[in-house]
Amino acid sequence: MSALQSDGFRFWTEEKLRNADTDQFTHINNAAIATFFEAARMEIVAPPQIRALMDGANLAVVRLLIEFSAELRFPGRVRVGTRVVEVGNTSFKVRQGLFDERHETCCATAEAVCVLLHGETARPHPIRPELRAYLLTDDATETLV
Template sequence: MLSRSRPQTPRFLSLTRFKGHPMTHAPSLDAFPFHARDKLRYSDTDQQGHLNNAVFATFFETGRVEILYDPQRPVLPEGTFFVVARIAIDFLAEVRWPGEIAIGTGVAGLGRSSIRLTQALFQNGKPCAAAESVVVLMDAATRRPAEIPPEMRERLSAYLVKAEDAGD
């Protein structure tokens, strides 16, 4: 006989939270310790004239990459690389071309080999999407997770969002 019990909502499907509230009550860009910008391209739109949902992940990547691969302040130890282990995106509002996207990024947590990031996209100051991602530092030779070295931990601490701010 089939069970009629209601399935549990997986944790990764819950809304990203900021300051204990769902991201539908998102903060301004200024609430994030790191900011990046990207231009909306006409080719990013779909038949409805708004930003295609797949492009949101690209904008979140811009925010991650500018922190993790900044050539002016490199954090990546030689012989290592990052992989994205998880990304969850909540779509909050339509984004229309033309314009620009502002990306807010903060470090929500540092594990032994992982970095949890919280992010939001804004168009004209309005929150449009929120994401939580986890990247893992990998050893290029062994292809296994590598421990985050103290120098990297210190550098990334500048972008930490307090636990209560991240909703943890």
């Protein structure tokens, strides 16, 4: 993965940088950046009408790759863009970019594979066609039930 431009992402999340997110060099640390990416992934499935399409299942990340490309420092805000790039039978892959709002710089990119796991059985759960359409369409409001 390489640094991305802010266009091309469908889902957006904004996060505030906290002093507690810094490391000994006063950079925002890698654990905080991973948390920003996680928050953005979870917002994709947060709307109640989308949760209903998941039939009681939750997301589990089975693969996560993060590449860091620029320093990020407190204070400030970041925007995380996310796009679903593939949907399988029980999983989907997202690509993400984390942008420093002050400099409009892509500071990190991520790629994650998320599996839908049923809440009661903890087994992979099929992705319904309506959920697949929501994940892959370019207009989030178009497929909301």
